[in-house]
Amino acid sequence: MIPNLLDLQPNKVSVDLTQYSMIIMGDTGVGKTMSTMKFLKELVPDKDPFFLEFEDRFQNIPGITAVKVNSMSDFKSIIGQLRNPALKNKFSCIVIDTLDKYEEFCERYVLENRDAEILKDVGGFGEGSLRFKSALRNIGLIQSLGYTVHCIAQSSHVKDFDTKKESDSLKLNKNTFSYCREGAFLVGYMYQKDGERYVTFKKSDKYPDLKDTFNLPTEINIKDLKDVWVKAVEDLGGDFTTKEKTIDKTTHVEDFNAIKNKGLELGALLAQHGYLNEATAVLQKNLGLDDDGNVKMFDSLRDTQIDLTKVIVMELEELVDKYNIK
Known part of the structure; x- marks a missing residue:
């Protein structure tokens, strides 16, 4: 972090x-x-x-x-x-x-x-x-x-x-x-x-x-x-x-499900306040489209994609701040 x-x-x-x-x-x-x-x-x-x-x-x-x-x-x-x-x-x-x-x-x-x-x-x-x-x-x-x-x-x-x-x-x-x-x-x-x-x-x-x-x-x-x-x-x-130790290569395990759930909550919050299109645009930019041409949803993310999940959550948070949603 x-x-x-x-x-x-x-x-x-x-x-x-x-x-x-x-x-x-x-x-x-x-x-x-x-x-x-x-x-x-x-x-x-x-x-x-x-x-x-x-x-x-x-x-x-x-x-x-x-x-x-x-x-x-x-x-x-x-x-x-x-x-x-x-x-x-x-x-x-x-x-x-x-x-x-x-x-x-x-x-x-x-x-x-x-x-x-x-x-x-x-x-x-x-x-x-x-x-x-x-x-x-x-x-x-x-x-x-x-x-x-x-x-x-x-x-x-x-x-x-x-x-x-x-x-x-x-x-x-x-x-x-x-x-x-x-x-x-x-x-x-x-x-x-x-x-x-x-x-x-x-x-x-x-x-x-x-x-x-x-x-x-x-x-x-x-x-x-x-x-x-x-x-x-x-x-x-x-x-x-x-004298303090300054190098630590330990991989810190993060809670993928907690990060994913936060993204789902942010997406729902944006939709409730009329910003569903903006939230969907974030998903399309990061996840792309499925075989049928539909935007891939947040649920499609896997635990091996934790870094991508965090990026999406950060961009959804930026939208929430931008529109001053409480």
Whole structure:
């Protein structure tokens, strides 16, 4: 719901790091899962990050709260359980581990259910890619439940044959890359040096996929990431810094029937005062005509059309105000 614009205040940047999603990539065995778990636990000591595992490597990590996802039905069951408000008190966030295996999982689901070997073989007009993107967007569904979603990913090391330049990038196809990187505030590369684990978020020729929204230092010991990140937010925000949480992707469920009933009442009110034609014009503009050429009525709206229903109600309210109907 859009707030009253008269009450709108300048944006403030929050030092509540729990709301910022990130992607941590690195070579196999560098300790991405363990380090990410420790960092997220440091942010919220009284809750556990919940790892959705798409491979078995997590089995040797002590203290991790995780479940292996073997099928889309498993995944949907987990999402269904995450709707339980009690789990918001148990889990601080959700971690996809690893993002490249999740990509394979989504692609395999589409191919197996369409008896195809590659996505191009799944129907026509790019149907395979569309179905893959739909499966991939289950991450957004988890976010809509109010959870911050982080991702761990394997890096791919490439050496250009001509220029001899070497780079480390995300081992993902363009659909997964654009969808997940766009939604992340940070994309970092983790590596080991002198027995310690470090992370960098600075995009460069060597690390072309990285992303740094907060102007963090070039190299950060993972043990210092929380303090360094908070300081970067404070430097960025200046006087416009807050400790309050400012990002909420939770989808708030609205009462469709209540909104629809309000529209019916407004329509009846306008008709009683001689403005039936104006009310009908609003319906025709937004709903169109049926097969017989008649204006579609308010009763034809379904609960999946809640946004359209709200627009119609707002336009009927404008008519009521315009004609000063009490």
